Amino acid sequence: EIVLTQSPDTLSLSPGERAILSCKTSQSISSTSLAWYQHRPGQAPRLLIYGASTRATGIPDRFSGSGSGTDFTLIIRRLEAKDSAVYYCQQYGSSAWTFGQGTKVEIK
C-alpha cells in the first residue's frame, strides 16, 4: 500500500499570504495519479487538482499543483478567508485510493 505523508499538519497564515503544502508518497507514483482536495467542515470534499497539476473545473488559478515521483506540492496564493479548510492529497491507483492525513489551513 502506498502511504501519503503530508506536511505540515497545520498552517496558520494571514489573508494575502501564500500557503505551501507538501505531500510525499512512500513509493514513486505516476503524476497522473495524484490529486488534491479541499474539505471544509460540513461540506463534501472538493476536487482542486488532478494529474498533479491540472486544475479541476471552476478552481481559481490561485491554486496550483506540481511535483513528480514521490514529492508533490500544492500552492495557494493570495489566501482568502474562505480557503480555511483541511487539504488532502490523494493517489488513485488502478485498484484503490489512498489519502494523506491532511493539512489544516487556518486564516488568521
Place this chain on the structure above:
Amino acid sequence: DVQLVESGGGLVKPGGSLRLSCGGSGFNLTRYSVNWVRQPPGKGLEWVSSISGSSLYIYYADSVRGRFTISRDNARNSVFLQMDGLRPEDTALYYCSTSGGDSWGQGTLVTVSS
C-alpha cells in the same frame, strides 16, 4: 443540478448491519466507477471501496474486506454498500464519489454503538 445523494445511515449496535445507498441525481451514474469514502469523527478521509460501471471490478480496503459488500443497480442509477459485522471503529460520515473525484454527495452518518 448534478449531484450524488447518500442515504441509509443511522445508529446500529456492534455486530449489526446497514445498507447505504448512493443515487445519481441529474446524471447517469452508470457511466462512472463509484467509490465510498468515510471520515471518522475528528479524523481524515479513508477510502472504503470502489466498483466499476459494469461491476466487473470491485475493490475493498483491508479494514472492511469480508464485512462490506459494494454493488450497483444501473437500472435504478444507484450504488449500494452493504455493511455487516459493524464495529465501533466503522463509525463515520460515509461519502460516495465518482471515480474522477469531481462529484461527491453530502454524506450519511453511520454510528456503531451499544
